Amino acid sequence: MQSLYLRDDLEAAVCTGLPGAPVGDDDVFTAMSRLEGEVYRRAAGRSTSRVVIAGKAYFAKHHEGVGWPEIAKNLLSGKQPVLGARNEFEASRRLRAAGVPVPDVAAFGERGLNPARRRSFAFCDALDGYCSLEDIGHGWLATPPDINLKRALLAALGRLTAAIHARGVCHRDYYACHV
The missing domain is CATH 3.30.200 (Phosphorylase Kinase; domain 1)
Known part of the structure; x- marks a missing residue:
């Protein structure tokens, strides 16, 4: 085949x-x-x-x-x-x-x-x-970002995840470096 x-x-x-x-x-x-x-x-x-x-x-x-x-x-x-x-x-x-x-x-x-x-x-x-979420978050422990940026990123990630799952797809490798 x-x-x-x-x-x-x-x-x-x-x-x-x-x-x-x-x-x-x-x-x-x-x-x-x-x-x-x-x-x-x-x-x-x-x-x-x-x-x-x-x-x-x-x-x-x-x-x-x-x-x-x-x-x-x-x-x-x-x-x-x-x-x-x-x-x-x-x-x-x-x-x-x-x-x-x-x-x-x-x-x-x-x-x-x-x-x-x-x-x-x-x-x-x-x-x-493009920058991955991992790249964006690098250094946040030492220098935390503005709370509004964190909220906006979380909301966008939530929308993306919901759209993926709504189409019946389960991403088995869904890490910050892949988003």
């Missing part, structure tokens, strides 16, 4: 010479899976990095399969296992269609029938020029 989605602008970049990406779904999947950039996070079987393709920045999330022990652990604890990048791809598309301001997915690929060994990737537009 294989799925491949490339947004029009990224497909054009791939077709006009993304390094190592000859035409054809199998070759594009492999080339996109191998793209690396500045690594932001690396864990067992997955990584997140910032890559630049044709002058445009993306955050690339690569999944290499979680293995049966991880699947069993999640199921036994009552959680739906995250088997790859498909959850993020579908959630982003659903939220954007509903007008929720989330990064757009520029590329998604998935390969493999075995859920424990399925490989996938998702490339989202980088949000250059």
Whole structure:
């Protein structure tokens, strides 16, 4: 089983010479899976990095399969296992269609029938020029902000969270560094 989605602008970049990406779904999947950039996070079987393709920045999330022990652990604890990048791809598309301001997915690929060994990737537009809530709050212990700023940020975060949950999405990685 294989799925491949490339947004029009990224497909054009791939077709006009993304390094190592000859035409054809199998070759594009492999080339996109191998793209690396500045690594932001690396864990067992997955990584997140910032890559630049044709002058445009993306955050690339690569999944290499979680293995049966991880699947069993999640199921036994009552959680739906995250088997790859498909959850993020579908959630982003659903939220954007509903007008929720989330990064757009520029590329998604998935390969493999075995859920424990399925490989996938998702490339989202980088949000250059934005500050995360973590960045904004850095140093607040030493220099607290104006109470009105804190209230405005809390209200905005509450509205965003309510909009995400109202669309049936549960963000399992919802930290200040991601908002």
